[in-house]
Amino acid sequence: MWLAEVTEMRPQELAGVSEAYEDAANCLWLLSNAKPCANCKSPIQKNEGCNHMQCAKCKYDFCWICLEEWKKHSSSTGGYYRCTRYEVINQVEEQNKDMTVEAEKKHKGFQELDRFMHYYTRFKNHEHSYQLEQRLLKTAKDKMEQLSRALSGRDGGPPDTTFIEDAVLELLKTRSILKCSYPYGFFLEIKSTKKEIFELMQTDLEMVTEDLAQKVNRPYLRTPRHKIIRAACLVQQKRQEFLASVARGVAPSDSPEAPRRSFGGGTWDWEYLGFASPEEYAEFQYRRRHRDRQQRRQRGDIPHLDDPSDSTLADTQEMGGGLTD
Template sequence: MDSDEDFVSTISSGDDGMQDDTDNDDLSGVEDYDVFDDEPDDLPDDPSNKSDKKKGTSFDMSYKVYDPQAIQLQQEEMINEVNLILEMRKEDAAILLRHFRWNKERLNEDYLDNPAKVLEEAGLGPSSSGPPKLEVIPGFMCDICCEDEEGLQSFAMKCGHRYCVDCYLQYLTQKIREEGEAARIRCPAESCQRIIDARSLDLLVTPQLAHRYQELLNRTYVEDKDILKWCPAPDCENAVECAVKKKDLDKVVPTVVCECGNRFCFGCILNDHQPAPCELVKRWLKKCADDSETANWISANTKECPKCNSTIEKNGGCNHMTCRKCKHEFCWMCMGLWSEHGTSWYNCNRFEERSGTEARDAQARSRVSLERYLHYYNRYANHEQSARLDKDIYQKTEKKMVQLQTASGMSWIEVQYLNSASQALQTCRQTLKWTYAFAFYLARNNLTSIFEDNQKDLELAVEALSEMFEKPISELSESKLKGDIMDKTSYCNRRRVILLEDTAENLANGRWTFNVDLKSTGSGVGSISTRG
């Protein structure tokens, strides 16, 4: 499992991943979720859709998964619809739809109100020539390469700016391959705003370049629609549709699962981070990146004198410390009086949380804050590390299943319980990791104890399952252990659902309060309700 810290920039202040709610007003809603409107109807239901997931619990989202063919089909159907209504070429209808970010209702309304203005703004201004075609014009000289040889093929769009085919091909290759442009490729003439259409491009480029052009158009289509996002898994070509709005990201954590198996948050494209909302995750990852190394060094190398609270750095191996400021002698390990250290009643191994009176001055309060952060960070990091180890085990699970078949005579179906256990460990570790980030910002109220009890129950169950899973093959072949693993796997999954349902319901209903203001940070993702 890769660290989510690597992806902090994904939800940085400059991220436009979730568009403003004023755009694509016709694209709103998630079915069966009370904070959203009805599901949009401008994406046709099609049998080529690879997946249509309906929510089953309070933390599940309704979403669909589309492969590239389904994405292409959606565009074609919308183009055909606009073509029939406005009675224009399909290529021009496509350019208009891209200009309006595929909001066909707004396109139809604006076009009927002022067609000339809409065409001009979209790059389909007045025409000075007939339909585009390759031509040989006697006496023609290309203004780019200055070639004027006899039989030179040339091309011009309806704007009339004519150039030789070789220069046009070089220009389009630069735009498509080097710059990754497709939807808004303009005429090569410097002052011309005319947009090249797909039919014209097919006359000029190779099939390979045309294929890349279509890939870029598909990418633009997904990026233009707020309810569609690409699966971030490497080499995955699928897109996911989920109608959650940016303003609702303080009420829900929109986790989706692509057909490739990748679980990610639709709001910020990070790996699944339930139960923590996107804005909280952004803050936590930034804090970890900024504070962890400094905090670890301070915790390991400095402490405060128990008497005068001066910060002291340990520069030797002996635990007998003498404060240079007040000459107080104490034990570095337990901070107790050195004169009493070693007596039978003294406990050097026990952690005693200091009272509020011991944290009066700024240094003491700073250390209390640091200790609180490290408490949650260490547990967050521990589950992240454990998840990596569990992933290593998961990669070896198939080998272990084969060995178990050989040792016990079980069938391949009968040993699938190991695969189920491995998947449960991965998913539950990921959830547990983010419960500690969630808890760090959570202000205490009468719901906090329930959350912590659910967290504890899941954590104990996961540790028990992990211990069972690592047993040697000779023990895994025993029917009792197999039954125990299957029961514990089921129990872990149930405890995870209970925890997430509780946090999701309270989040949706605004019952959680947080100890920092997360309302408006300019991060490009939603806000979180706080006590103020």
């Protein structure tokens, strides 16, 4: 399974990849823009019109066209322009062609490795962020208790502080999705419309996720409650849109959606429920889950991140199945 193989990769196995990639690129450039000295093989770039070249390293005089000794280019050997004959030039070009093909193969291999490193490093970054943000669950509960003590007695009832833990749970779900999205994106067709749309939505989801992370990952809460709820709601909305697009095969954003109507056990469109926008309806759903979780906490039934009874985890399981293909 790709996830297990990528997770078990050690950093030392990939050490020196960037340096080797640069060496291959430099080698290809030298073969395209320079020639080796006929004596010491040092690369030489021609910057003057004359074909009489002298190596700056070994002081060897040779011809730029045929790479033979310059002293051979005299009237006794057929003249200075004997090397412009087809047979001589063809022989030199064949040698250069073989060297260029070999360098291009090496360069292409390192290009593919460099592309893999791009996706691998971002996969590991989100995995590392997920591990760090898991610790926020405990600190979130501490912050909830502190906030509850500070606000107790103001409104006559216990304050709703579950929005902190809910925001952290939403953050962890989205981190898991983003982590798996990079191996998925690696196998998408390069320079395709599907890949471009996927990366745009992926970037959009990362932006709102980092915004939420900055709001909740602080020693003390500085962001107002309604802003944290709105940020978590936006992350949830973007995550669900991202998952839906992956499930559809990353359909274009302007593709018409199938009309939805109310039915038994189904869903309603936000406009039929009287909401001004999908964002307002999503925030309503988010607040409703807050009330449900608060009631379960009062009964002692505290939800867990991997609890299948949490309706918002269905899409996480869907993503896990959709991205491992």
